[in-house]
Amino acid sequence: MLHSFLRASALLVPAVLFSNLIQATEAPYPIQDTPLTGGAGSVSQHDQNAYSLPLANMSMTRRLDFSVGNSFFRNPWVVAPASTDARDGLGPLFNTNSCQGCHLKDGRGHAPVSIDMPSVSLFLRLSVPADPAQDADLLREHGLKPAPVYGGQLQTSAIPGMKPEADMIVEWQPVTQTLADGTEIVMRKPIYHIENPNYGPLPDNLLTSPRVASPMIGLGLVEAIPESALLANEDPNDADSDGISGRANRVWDRTSKQTVIGRFGWKAGQPSILQQSMDAFAGDMGLTSTVAPSTDCTSEQECERFPDGGQPEVTDKVASFIEFYASSLAVPTRRDMDDPIVKQGAKLFNDLTCAACHTPSHTTGQVTRPELSNQIIWPYSDFLLHDMGPGLADERPEFLADGNEWRTPPLWGLGLTKVVNPQAGFLHDGRAETIEHAILWHDGEARAAADGYRQLPKNERDALIRFLNSL
Template sequence: MIRKLLYAIPIGILLISCQDDNETPPQPLDLTARLMAGGETTVHSATSIAFETPAPNMTAKNLALHLAGDAQFEAVFVTAPAEVNQGLGPIFNNKTCIECHPKDGRAAFPTGDINALSGFFLRTSVPGKDPHGGPVPTPGFGLQLQNQAIRNYEPELKFKVTYTDIVETLADGTKITLKKPNYSITDPYTTFPANAMLSPRIGPPVFGLGLLEAIPESVILSRQDIDDSDGDGISGKANYVWDPVAEKMAVGRFGWKANTATVLLQSAGAYKEDMGITNYVFPIEAGVDQSNGNDGLGDDPEIADSILDEVTLYCRTLGVPAPRNIDSPQVQKGAEIFETIGCAQCHVPQQTSGNFPGIPSISNQTFYPYTDMLLHDMGEGLADGRPDFLADGNEWKTRPLWGIGLTQLINGHTDFLHDGRAKNLTEAILWHGGEALKSKDSFKELSTADRESLLAFLNSL
């Protein structure tokens, strides 16, 4: 029908041609607003301290608390009795917050001995649900495996990893070998249950957490599409978890499976599980019912309430590094490709915080974390097979991408994903499956130039 009309009305061809000649060419994606990645908390720094700089818009009172929390975040704990920083263990994974979050950034997967002190550990549980719908602790081992112990005590066990190679071929012929880790345990202090599940973790960056905590719950829930009602293959859902401080269920925001509701709970849990240090939120030793886990000192909680509160505020008020090179045509092209191949459906660029009591610096901010805060099925390749509240064994929370391009500069590596298995951004993308499979396949089909543009955009964040 169109062809007949064009032949019948030649002048129409002339008019259409003139109109086409005068059309404004497509404009590159405007990234200007995204320069303020953390809203008014943004730090315009591309140096080795970009992750550990205070938000510049804090009140004098909160800045003082932030600096106190900074000192506590770097404190190295020792065994009791001691004059300062006592309470380590008896079983633990590391001795200080900063070792799991170096320079407030991302931990590397341990090179050499997997049982050396690092930001890596294993979660565990057995099938079933606890009274709040959460995972059931593994008898004799709890919810996290501690592979270190103080003198005269025995670690719970040791970690072991082997690898299976998976080769991915890109459209230009480039072959990428992914190494899939296979985790197991050795030398348990007592019998390790045969039905216990294992899930690996690596310490993630801690900047910007306050902004993520301040996103209104209604906004997070509004992005859910549990039954994929729009048919786009993306069915994100929020996790609902138990908040023992508020004594109610709440939307999960933190942790690789969004299994923690607040920065306070995340911090308190790290003190207890990672370092064996009790606090007012979790006043009982991690291994109190175990033959290797009770120090019997009766000194719990082992840190003052003020220390936990200072560290919590510190994590809530770290500044967010601004992106770089946003005027580069290559970066702008990469941003367009990021949208075109569907990455932004889960890595949602923009979020807005609500009012956060006591911390005006993170309240009512428009910021750009590149996350929807939801759980997504990432496929069998990344699956850990371990449920955590509403998260099933294939689901992970969309990680924020802000600051990702500074990882090499600040942390000296590019180990990405929940266990550091991806050794660069290309590998991280190629591990995507499930709901992200279509985007992964589109990435594989990109030309060399377009692939480099996408990576340039990610490295600009």
């Protein structure tokens, strides 16, 4: 089947990509042979709560800690001072009042579907071009230069007495792609506007990057993958000439005070679950912690006029519970693995070289938590940066990641995305309303795989989508 597909598409795929596709299909990508996608901790629940369950192999004692962390993750934080002093200090500027506000049921967020709809789980990161010499410390520790006055993230909400930074407006434009068999696919392209800035004009050289909340499942397992295993997949100069040149981001870990590889976030800009979580508290909710002692509020905005919720507002104990919760969310088991169409789709996934970036399997190392140690897992990601082409580019660098690069997102649990949140979208800004749309937006290093998908007959396209929905 593959050889006939390659012959049929030879005239339609650019020569270099065609050559790369042939070479890459020779790679021995594994096909998942167990439903335990997240190792022994996988859970067999596939309803709207599929992403919200603790690791199946976790002790009952630790499940109590999981429940405490869950309460801080789900319940809203409030304005200080308040009788709820364990959860006060919200703002003064913020995007949402709870972690759950963005990660709906621990799943993906979604973009607003119309201009007049407020954005809840999609926000804009901000920065301005940096001078490598003058801004060396900023670049080393933050990977970017925040925008003057407005900081590193646009806050569209505020507590009483404070004005939000601005309104974010998303306008959708239709984009049509025609597949080889004549099928027309109408997708949507977002155009972002910042309106009604309340703290002076925005800089002329402002860089923006839309980010939608990612699913929370399996984070502890990702953190447990040995660094050496991730670096083994690096090929920054495309030495094997397969057209794929993944590389790790190198980021600043504020806990260990050293540069390490990034694993989390859309550009792999975060080194750990703890730092990712505390930066979200600071940027999304305006809450300080030991790891993130400052929020995104700048001196020009005078947030110190308002009472805080303590120093820090997220205590180390609460931060530990949240880190434990975020690292303990289980991955749902695979479904329909014995379906012949799903099996066909799994082979097509490898034949089209999707597995070159969406690396099917990893093995976790020996870590302090036994339930995360030595697990064979199937996240379908190499967790490296890849050039995804101009269509998905944000043109905003973050540490080593340039404006075209994104971390390969894991695909485990993909088919349950809209079961958990029916409004959820795919890709970094939620623009893709379906898995097929997400495939068709792939470009750059993924151009050959996306072009290969365009050449498939409908029954094979359906088989590939069936496979992805089984994950």
